[in-house]
Amino acid sequence: MEVALLKTMQFECNDLAEDGLVMQAELVAIIKQQRINTMFQPIFDIESNNIFAYEALSRGPADSPLFQADMLFATAHDCRMTGDLDYVCRRKAVENFAGRNLPGKLALNICPSVLVDPDFRSGRTLQMLQEAGLGSERVILELTEHMQTDISSLKAAVEYYKGMGFSIAMDDLGAGYSNLRLLAELQPDYLKLDKFFVSGVSHDRVEADFVKLIVDLANRVGCRVIAEGIETVDDLQFVQSMDIRFGQGYLLGRPQAQAATCVPEILMVTAKSAIAVSDANVTGTQAATVLCESECIGSMRLHQTKPCAPDDSLNAVLNRFKADAQLQVIAVVDRGCVVGAVMRDELFEAFSMPYAHSLYRKSPVSQLMLKQPLVVDVNDALSEASRRATSRLFNLVYCPLIVCDKDKYVGMLSIRALLEKITLMQVEHALHCNPLTGLSGNVRIASEVQLRMNDRRGFVLSHFDLDNFKAFNDKYGYERGDQMIGLVAELLRDAAHERDFVGHIGGDDFVMVLCDDDWEARIWSVLNAFSIQSRLLYNHSERDKGFIEAADRLGHIRQFPMASLSVSAVTCPPGRFDSHLEASEVIAEIKHRSKKIEGNSLVVDRRDTA
CATH class of the missing domain: 3.10.580.10 (CBS-domain)
Structure with a gap:
């Protein structure tokens, strides 16, 4: 194996448990020995009844605890070896696809974090394709939605690979974060419609209308739709009725090492008898959640x-x-x-x-x-x-x-x-939400706070600011920095009640609107949980010391305490503020006080509170 493949295998696992070390050793052995099994699931052109492509799905050795793909890639992520594992999976998929002389295109699952890695652009993918006798025009790079990556970097990488002749697919629409914004920004060649939108939808007129809108949106950006999760004849007929050209699922073909090369009979039969969804029975399933409760x-x-x-x-x-x-x-x-x-x-x-x-x-x-x-x-x-x-x-x-x-x-x-109207609101929300956390951004935050004020019902406006985050981010890198930002978002979501609202201003700043009387206790629960969970993002030695050493804004190396949260809260009884801008000014005033307190802090402005 190339030396470059092993260069990132030096990772910090200081605090792994014994079973974690076993998994780490197993993963290293799998990568070094390239013991990856490739399964191929066919993707069919439903209009012409031909095989369009094969999606390559990687598995670990059958006798390994890392046999399942989820466990395999989760372990690689924990050990910072996603790029190494991805390379081996890619190479084995290309070799097996070419060795079996399979027709159509090859769809390779790629983590966005790997795609934006400069090492991925070194030409190794093109080289392995040339060695296998495949052109880039036969390869679809399928972006999974499970890794959160800066959209601008991802967009640049997508444009780079499109320029080299690769096709781009966006995976799992509806299962990930900020999907509609990603679709608009990346404008992929193919959009994979998640199983949620396909399986059983032929019996649900409400969900069927959403699928129509999604397909229409894809068509507007010049993107072709691939329906995943076709498991029943009803699913297939529904996909056909939606004029979706490509499909895959267990009904048409399961993932196999020896890939199927024949078109299943069921596809030939149902091609002549697609059922329009307008004639289907309707169940009482609930429509998608509306993102802005104040719209009437x-x-x-x-x-x-x-x-x-x-x-x-x-x-x-x-x-x-x-x-x-x-x-x-x-x-x-x-x-x-x-x-x-x-x-x-x-x-x-x-x-x-x-x-x-x-x-x-x-x-x-x-x-x-x-x-x-x-x-x-x-x-x-x-x-x-x-x-x-x-x-x-x-x-x-x-x-x-x-x-x-x-x-x-x-x-x-x-x-x-x-x-x-609901779908348009979802699109608008996606365009204004933070791509890292999926939380609403400044536009929605301002409108939500103003609507609460106009509603004349009291609430508490709170601002959460991470302390010493820049030093942490500089020390450990953007990936672990993103994990800390994600931790804050998760804790705020967990603490929110039904009528509350959580927004992400950007960077390390968050806003939370709290409506119930226990708001102060819930803020402290967030602070306490952050104190415990954020420490796990530090190396073991720095956790013991209680600080890290990093460069300050002048470039001088000095000690920084562990990250903490400074919270500034303003009570907003009816009539106290006429504008969200007035409340923001008070937040800015007391923010200076909360930032001066070492460690987690909460400063509350209770003026004009009855």
Whole structure:
């Protein structure tokens, strides 16, 4: 093996337990001896019924505790040998793919942290392809979403490899962090749709609408979609109905060392009988969570569907439905208030019964109306409306919502419009969130704080700032620095209640909005947990000393204490502040006091608190 392959094998494992050392030794042996087994899972062109590519999946030796890929790569990450393991997996995949003379393209899973490594650009990948007789145009570099990497560096690396003839795929849309922003920034050649969006979706009209929007978004950036996790005939038919060209999954072919080279019969059969999702049954699964709880029904455009009265004839209402094929529900209103609803399907079914026309022709609407329909208010949050709508009985879940303003009927809201609004909010959130932590950035933080103030309900605005982080980052490097930033984000998420909000200003600064009375205890729980868990990011010797040595801003080497958190909190009872900027000014004032306190600290401004 090349000497370059082994150069990063010097890593610090000072505090590993005995079993960790065993895993470390096992990993080193696997890499040195290149004992990696490659499995190939076919990816099919569903339109032409041909094999499009093979995804290479690496496993450890069958008799090794590192046989499973998750354990293998987790151990490599812990031992800082991801690049070394990735190189061996890549080489074995290329050798086996070429040795079996497989058709189509070869999809190689690549960690983003490896892709941006300058050593990866040294030409070794091209060299191994040339040795195997493969051109770069036959290789897809598939970026996994599990490693958090600076987007600008990743974008530059992607452009570099595209220029060399490689194709780029983005893996696991929906399973990782900031996926929509990554899609917009990287503009990959292929987008892999996660199993979550494929398996069982043919029975769920709500999720199917999300898939439509995702496919449309991919098309707009010139990206072709590959559907993962096709495990049933329904899954396959759903993918076909969405005009998704490429697919893979256990139904079509499992990962095997001896890769399948034949198109499965099921693909040939279902190609002629794809089922449109619009005809599928709908379950009551809940729609995706709305990211901004403050967005209300009143912000949506409503359909001004004319209601009917309880004493109107059923025959007249039936004629309205017959005249308008798009009309699904009519509100029944008495003195401006909703007292019921007439559903298209139920009314047509009732009139299809023997003697129904004679029985119901002159009957009033009140005889067959739904007496407790779902009614939402203009001030209800979109998230709540979405939850209630998709929790209805399956035959009602896609019917429009009846909307009132203080019990007075004002119109109808279509479920499609609601879902599109939710998805647009997700896109907007992704564009404004921090790529490292996935938390909302400055734009959303400002709007969220202002909305809380306008809502006239009290809360506490808190600012979390890491102390001595620059010295830690300079000493240990950006990867461990990112781990510390991620730790703070995780602790804040864990401490947040349902009505709270967590944002990432950038760098080592975070914001948390707390709404419940136990807010102070929860802040201290974050500080205590950080004291314990952050120490694990230091080397054993520096943990014992209680400090690290690093260069200060003038370049002088000096001692820095362990990282800590300085928290500045401002109570915000109704009426204290008119603008989020006013609260920010108070935060800035007391931040200087909290930063002067050594170790973890909490300084609270309680002025104007009742």
